[in-house]
Amino acid sequence: MYKMKSLYKSLGFAIVAILLNSCESDLEKSFYTDSTAKPAVLEAIQESYKINKLDLDAEAVTFKWTPANVGYQASITNNIEMDVKGENNFSDKKVVLYSNAGKTTELSLTNKELNDQIYTLLKNYANEDGTINIAEAPLQFRIVSSISSVKSPLVSNVIESNITPYNN
Numbered sequence: 001m002y003k004m005k006s007l008y009k010s011l012g013f014a015i016v017a018i019l020l021n022s023c024e025s026d027l028e029k030s031f032y033t034d035s036t037a038k039p040a041v042l043e044a045i046q047e048s049y050k051i052n053k054l055d056l057d058a059e060a061v062t063f064k065w066t067p068a069n070v071g072y073q074a075s076i077t078n079n080i081e082m083d084v085k086g087e088n089n090f091s092d093k094k095v096v097l098y099s100n101a102g103k104t105t106e107l108s109l110t111n112k113e114l115n116d117q118i119y120t121l122l123k124n125y126a127n128e129d130g131t132i133n134i135a136e137a138p139l140q141f142r143i144v145s146s147i148s149s150v151k152s153p154l155v156s157n158v159i160e161s162n163i164t165p166y167n168n
Contacts, residue, residue: 039154040078040143041066045161048136049114053166056112061161063097063107068145068154076145077101082121085138085160093124097141118165136164 043064051060068076078101083094095117098107109117118139122132140160146153 034152036071037154038069040068040145040156042141042143042156042159044159045141047160048162048164050164051111051115051118051166053111053115057110059108060111060114061109063109063141065105065143065156067103067105068143068156070147070154074147075101076147078104079144080107080141081144082117082139082141084121084125085140087125090140090142093121095121095124114163115165115168118163119168122165134165134167136162138162 045061045063049060052058063080065078068078070076077099079096080098081090081094082097083090088094097109097117118137119132119134121139122134122137126132138160139162140158142158143156144153145156
């Protein structure tokens with residue numbers, strides 16, 4: 001009888017060990033292929049803006065986009081990035097205007113919000129002596145969509161606008 005209980009316990013442990021060993025994490029898998037996935041499409045905005053410092057809470061710009069499609073329901077994180085045209089090509093000096101893991105397809109920024117973000121970007125391009133050139137800036141925007149850090153992100157089209165900020 002004791003041997004039978006011992007055999008059942010050993011058999012039970014062996015089955016549990018086999019089951020646990022056969023489990024794989026789905027978190028590190030990606031289920032879409034680059035050829036079938038479609039990046040977000042960012043709609044054009046006005047060619048030029050002059051930010052109104054007298055009406056800081058008024059809407060300055062609205063970004064609208066068609067969401068990225070990976071072929072199945074996935075939690076996609078979208079980052080709207082901004083950079084100065086022709087300077088750094090969305091590298092280390094870019095500014096992320098917005099980051100969200102959801103189904104949102106629109107973002108509005110007030111005059112103050114947009115100006116603060118542009119000011120942050122222009123600080124990244126400050127002269128050697130630290131001065132910032134506050135003038136009309138040719139800016140580019142894009143959306144980078146990702147489902148995990150293991151899979152390359154999907155990058156939208158790039159749109160442009162010349163925006164004149166005010167000095168903080």
